[in-house]
Each structure stands twice: as structure tokens, then as C-alpha cells.
Amino acid sequence: MTQDEMKKAAGWAALEYVQPGSIVGVGTGSTVNHFIDALATMKDEIKGAVSSSVASTERMEELGIEVFDANDVASLDIYVDGADEINGEFDMIKGGGAALTREKIVAAIAEKFICIVDNTKDVDVLGQFPLPVEVIPMARSYVARELLKLGGDPVYREGVITDNGNIILDVHNMQITEPKEMEKAINALAGVVTVGLFAARGADVLLMGTPEGVVKKAK
Numbered sequence: 001m002t003q004d005e006m007k008k009a010a011g012w013a014a015l016e017y018v019q020p021g022s023i024v025g026v027g028t029g030s031t032v033n034h035f036i037d038a039l040a041t042m043k044d045e046i047k048g049a050v051s052s053s054v055a056s057t058e059r060m061e062e063l064g065i066e067v068f069d070a071n072d073v074a075s076l077d078i079y080v081d082g083a084d085e086i087n088g089e090f091d092m093i094k095g096g097g098a099a100l101t102r103e104k105i106v107a108a109i110a111e112k113f114i115c116i117v118d119n120t121k122d123v124d125v126l127g128q129f130p131l132p133v134e135v136i137p138m139a140r141s142y143v144a145r146e147l148l149k150l151g152g153d154p155v156y157r158e159g160v161i162t163d164n165g166n167i168i169l170d171v172h173n174m175q176i177t178e179p180k181e182m183e184k185a186i187n188a189l190a191g192v193v194t195v196g197l198f199a200a201r202g203a204d205v206l207l208m209g210t211p212e213g214v215v216k217k218a219k
């Protein structure tokens with residue numbers, strides 16, 4: 001089974017959590033693209049979606065799914081999104097697709113975070129995947145110096161501007177044994193918009209595609 005087949009299986013498995021008549025929070029990435037394809041089969045049964053990126057909005061609109069502004073929605077039952085890494089506590093690294101800030105906002109609005117991944121994302125300790133940090137452009141060098149002090153090696157993601165007009169620093173060589181503390185520390189740096197650690201608000205349900213099928217775990 002290929003990695004993409006495992007992503008597809010996880011994405012389609014999330015459909016069973018979608019309630020008729022609801023508005024669904026939708027993440028970003030190649031795994032979520034499979035979920036969006038699945039969601040399109042229910043487009044006449046749901047009200048629509050709140051999107052975490054321009055890319056997901058465009059894909060959903062092409063498939064006829066109505067996309068609502070997050071400001072017009074008081075709550076969401078579920079938010080479905082992928083991850084770059086997830087540990088046994090359901091803490092995650094996200095932001096490989098540079099959509100971390102909007103992802104965190106939509107996740108915050110939702111009651112339940114359903115994480116869809118293939119089995120390569122399953123880790124004991126977060127940090128092998130470089131940790132993305134969205135930064136206001138004028139703070140780039142300052143934040144990079146502070147990230148060095150926190151033990152990481154920040155690398156500017158060349159040529160990438162987020163949907164919010166900011167830049168991304170990818171922090172290499174981190175062993176994140178205390179994800180909640182690290183999330184707080186990085187978020188507190190002046191000029192940081194969002195760190196791609198999702199620990200204060202981690203996942204509630206994990207759907208992991210494996211060669212043996214989709215493994216479901218809930219907190």
C-alpha cells in the first residue's frame with residue numbers, strides 16, 4: 001500500500017463523523033484533499049464548511065461545497081485535519097503546508113479535532129519533522145535568534161508567504177519532550193504569529209491509515 005493510499009483511507013474514514021445539516025471545519029494538505037473529495041459526496045446533506053486555507057477553499061468551492069467565514073460560525077462539531085507528526089498524547093506538529101495559523105483558529109472553534117494521517121506520522125517524540133513557526137516578516141531575525149536559544153536550528157522557508165502575508169521559520173533538531181511548555185514559550189516571542197505545535201489543543205480522535213486498514217483511537 002502506498003503512502004497516498006493510506007492517506008486516502010484515513011481521509012475517507014473521517015466521513016462517518018460528519019453529521020447531516022452541520023458545518024464542518026476543514027484543514028489543509030494532501031490527506032485533507034482526500035477528505036474533501038469524500039465530503040463532496042455529502043455536499044447536499046451538509047450546510048458547508050469553514051476552511052483553514054485558500055487552497056482548501058478553492059478545492060471545496062470547485063466541488064460545490066459552500067465555504068463559510070469563520071466569523072459567521074459560533075461553533076463547529078468537528079475539525080478534520082492532517083498532521084506532520086503526532087505522538088501518543090495526540091500532540092501534533094503541523095504547518096508543513098504553511099497553513100498553521102488558520103488551522104489553529106478553526107481547530108479552536110471546533111468541539112472535536114479529528115486527525116487523519118498515514119502511519120509515517122506516528123512518533124514517540126515530536127521534533128524530527130522541522131517545527132514550522134509563522135512569523136511577522138520584520139521579526140524574522142529576532143525570532144530566529146530566540147529559537148536558537150530554545151535549542152533549535154531555525155531555517156527560513158525561502159519563497160513562502162502564508163495566506164496571512166507572513167514568513168515561515170522551520171526549526172530543525174528539536175526533541176520536543178514537553179510540547180505544551182514549548183508551545184507556550186514560542187508563542188510568547190514577539191513577532192511570532194503561531195507555532196505549529198498543537199498541544200494545548202491537540203487531537204481528540206486519530207484515524208491512521210496503515211497497510212492493515214485504518215486504526216481508530218480516541219482520547
Ligand code: 5RP
Pocket residue numbers: 027028029030031032081082083084093094095096097098099100103
Ligand atoms: C498543513 C498541515 C498539514 O496537515 C500537514 O502538513 C500534513 O500534510 P499532508 O496531509 O499533506 O501530509 O499542517 O499546514
